[in-house]
Amino acid sequence: xxxxxxxxxxxxxxxxxLLLWMFGGxxxxxxxxxxxxxxxxxxxxxxFPFVFRLLxxxxxxxxxxxxxxxxxxGSVCAVLLNMPGQETNAATIMDGYPMTKKGEGGRAxxxxxxxxxxxxxxxxxxxxxxxxxxxxxxxxxVSADMVFIILLGLAFIAVLGSGSMxxxxxxxxxxxxxxxxxxxxxxxxxxxxxGSAYLYDGLGLLPLSLGLFAIPEALELAVxxxxxxxxxxxxxxxxxxWEGAKDVFRHWGLWLRSTIIGYIxxxxxxxxxxxxxxxAYGQAKQTSKHPEKFGTGCVEGVIAPESAxxxxxxxxxxxxxALGIPGSATMALALGAFLMLGLIPGPEMMTKHLDLALTLQxxxxxxxxxxxxxxxxxxxxxxxxxxxxxxxxxxLILVIALVGVYAYREMFNDLIVxxxxxxxxxxxxRFGYNRPGFFLGFILGVLFEKYFFIALRVAGPLFxxxxxxxxxxxxxxxxxxxxxxxxxxxxxxxxQRA
Amino acid sequence: MKLKGSSYFLIFIMxxxxxxxxxxxxxxxxESKLLPLLISGVVFILAGMGLRNEIMAKDGQQTKAIExxxxxxxxxxxxWRGNLVAGAWLVGFFLAIYLIGFVVAIPLFVLAYMKSHGxxxxxxxxxxxxxxxxxxxxxxxxxxxxxxxxxxxxxx
Numbered sequence: 193x194x195x196x197x198x199x200x201x202x203x204x205x206x207x208x209x210l211l212l213w214m215f216g217g218x219x220x221x222x223x224x225x226x227x228x229x230x231x232x233x234x235x236x237x238x239x240f241p242f243v244f245r246l247l248x249x250x251x252x253x254x255x256x257x258x259x260x261x262x263x264x265x266g267s268v269c270a271v272l273l274n275m276p277g278q279e280t281n282a283a284t285i286m287d288g289y290p291m292t293k294k295g296e297g298g299r300a301x302x303x304x305x306x307x308x309x310x311x312x313x314x315x316x317x318x319x320x321x322x323x324x325x326x327x328x329x330x331x332x333x334v335s336a337d338m339v340f341i342i343l344l345g346l347a348f349i350a351v352l353g354s355g356s357m358x359x360x361x362x363x364x365x366x367x368x369x370x371x372x373x374x375x376x377x378x379x380x381x382x383x384x385x386x387g388s389a390y391l392y393d394g395l396g397l398l399p400l401s402l403g404l405f406a407i408p409e410a411l412e413l414a415v416x417x418x419x420x421x422x423x424x425x426x427x428x429x430x431x432x433x434w435e436g437a438k439d440v441f442r443h444w445g446l447w448l449r450s451t452i453i454g455y456i457x458x459x460x461x462x463x464x465x466x467x468x469x470x471x472a473y474g475q476a477k478q479t480s481k482h483p484e485k486f487g488t489g490c491v492e493g494v495i496a497p498e499s500a501x502x503x504x505x506x507x508x509x510x511x512x513x514a515l516g517i518p519g520s521a522t523m524a525l526a527l528g529a530f531l532m533l534g535l536i537p538g539p540e541m542m543t544k545h546l547d548l549a550l551t552l553q554x555x556x557x558x559x560x561x562x563x564x565x566x567x568x569x570x571x572x573x574x575x576x577x578x579x580x581x582x583x584x585x586x587x588l589i590l591v592i593a594l595v596g597v598y599a600y601r602e603m604f605n606d607l608i609v610x611x612x613x614x615x616x617x618x619x620x621x622r623f624g625y626n627r628p629g630f631f632l633g634f635i636l637g638v639l640f641e642k643y644f645f646i647a648l649r650v651a652g653p654l655f656x657x658x659x660x661x662x663x664x665x666x667x668x669x670x671x672x673x674x675x676x677x678x679x680x681x682x683x684x685x686x687x688q689r690a
Numbered sequence: 691m692k693l694k695g696s697s698y699f700l701i702f703i704m705x706x707x708x709x710x711x712x713x714x715x716x717x718x719x720x721e722s723k724l725l726p727l728l729i730s731g732v733v734f735i736l737a738g739m740g741l742r743n744e745i746m747a748k749d750g751q752q753t754k755a756i757e758x759x760x761x762x763x764x765x766x767x768x769x770w771r772g773n774l775v776a777g778a779w780l781v782g783f784f785l786a787i788y789l790i791g792f793v794v795a796i797p798l799f800v801l802a803y804m805k806s807h808g809x810x811x812x813x814x815x816x817x818x819x820x821x822x823x824x825x826x827x828x829x830x831x832x833x834x835x836x837x838x839x840x841x842x843x844x845x846x
Contacts, residue, residue, distance in 0.1 A: 242833070245833055356740070358736050361732075361733075361736050362703065362733055362737055362740065365732055365733035365736070366733060368725075368729050369729055372725065376719070378721040381717070381718060381722050384710070384713060410780075411776040415772035417807075581809075583809055584804065586803065587799060587800045587821070588800075590799075591783075591825060592825075595792060595825050595837070598837065598838060599835040602835065604838060607787065608784075618773060618777075622695070623699050624696075640725075641725055644725065
């Protein structure tokens with residue numbers, strides 16, 4: 193079954209239409225990834241209005257390609273301009289920009305792009321190898337287990353995100369509550385509609401996602417003002433790129449370790465690529481023969497984080513497709529796109545649409561290779577995107593966001609919802625709340641309630657007394673208990689030493 | 691005791707949760723009210739704990755909003771005033787759309803925003819025209835979206 197699906201996936205990938213949409217996604221992902229403060233997350237949100245009008249075989253490669261290559265674009269600005277395109281490129285700055293200042297910008301860029309492209313592409317083979325192992329596990333899930341799978345996803349994002357656990361949980365809870373607006377699935381009674389016919393079908397995914405992610409970024413960009421990059425343009429000279437590419441092969445062991453770290457971190461929902469990059473950077477420094485050179489312009493310090501961040505996407509995609517739990521924020525939005533297109537990730541995706549799931553993994557691989565090739569050829573030109581003044585970017589983003597929201601259902605009220613959630617998103621951003629957690633709660637809320645009541649009716653109040661459900665409950669409890677217990681032990685150890 | 695902005699936000703969440711709890715209690719079916727009651731109750735308690743932590747915090751420094759990479763923010767910069775001004779532009783754009791529709795509001799907004807931020811006339815006008823043409827071409831022609839015409843023009 194898996195081999196048949198893989199052959200079908202290869203055939204799908206040879207489809208010129210799919211390749212065209214994937215190429216479009218690569219271009220969009222690279223450009224948005226290059227613009228610091230915007231990133232592929234905003235890109236996916238902004239392109240929702242176009243995507244939901246496409247066929248799944250057009251929309252999904254586009255979305256996945258945008259998600260896959262954003263980090264590659266971000267590495268160009270990180271190395272040349274001392275400004276990470278995305279936060280996940282922050283670790284690259286530590287050695288990438290010092291190399292640029294030493295006149296080795298081209299070499300650093302070559303190393304970043306080669307390790308990004310190879311890292312993103314190679315891990316797809318791991319994903320493909322894991323599918324036969326994941327399949328029987330996913331198929332064994334019933335409604336009761338799905339209730340806890342959803343809770344586990346929210347718990348991962350709330351607890352493992354680097355912000356406060358309480359704020360993470362509040363974000364997820366608010367998202368769930370917002371999803372309850374409209375008809376209730378079991379009774380068909382309207383809830384929280386306050387008599388408004390507009391709210392009977394619930395809030396739209398698109399106004400909410402654009403409000404939460406695109407509008408706050410535009411408003412913050414407006415406050416920041418000026419151009420995004422404040423680096424001397426003369427310093428960003430790109431030459432000797434191939435020397436950097438060869439460095440990756442010279443340090444292939446480091447590249448492989450960092451790639452595997454990125455992939456494993458990607459599989460675990462909620463941790464995110466930024467953690468993967470710093471873990472990879474740390475292990476590179478620890479295992480290096482000359483750790484003192486790290487931070488002064490050492491090529492290993494570029495290879496490690498760049499290999500890890502692109503590898504995250506493939507791992508996150510597998511978790512998203514197999515369990516319906518997004519492994520990263522971009523995957524949370526991608527999950528929203530899947531649902532809008534009528535595809536429900538989870539057991540159904542891994543059985544009925546396995547060829548599609550494998551096609552998307554192959555899209556990640558090819559996108560990474562194409563993105564690296566484009567950046568190799570045009571890096572110095574691409575870096576100029578960061579000099580676009582915010583006074584041009586801000587109105588453009590706001591116009592596309594509001595027109596996109598209206599185009600979704602041609603309902604004026606959607607604009608009001610987008611602006612309200614834009615304000616909420618801004619407040620959440622300012623006060624350190626977890627917007628992806630909120631969004632995840634919103635998109636999984638309806639499914640959560642549906643599975644909950646099915647499980648309750650089928651198995652009664654003790655529906656969770658099943659091996660899989662109990663295991664999931666144990667993991668959720670362990671997640672919540674781990675941090676406080678670790679803190680307690682560390683305090684005790686500190687007291688004993690004192 | 692001076693409350694911070696984040697504390698007011700927590701109070702807002704707690705009040706909202708009380709509204710949800712009251713609205714849920716009035717619902718007829720238990721299937722409708724069960725999960726909203728449960729979740730709003732938990733969020734209310736969590737917000738209360740968060741508020742308590744903030745009030746009890748010893749240092750009065752402004753909390754830096756550190757969000758994970760998934761949220762796209764590393765650190766907050768600047769004050770609320772800047773956001774309020776930017777928000778006013780957004781609301782102004784929204785009101786313009788409501789009154790005169792997308793096709794007229796878009797060039798006006800782009801032109802006004804860029805001019806007020808020091809862009810030269812030629813660049814501002816060109817950007818306004820190109821943005822409108824792009825939006826009109828993509829949405830009206832390609833995607834067949836009937837863009838909202840505005841309160842003033844909807845009768846014509």
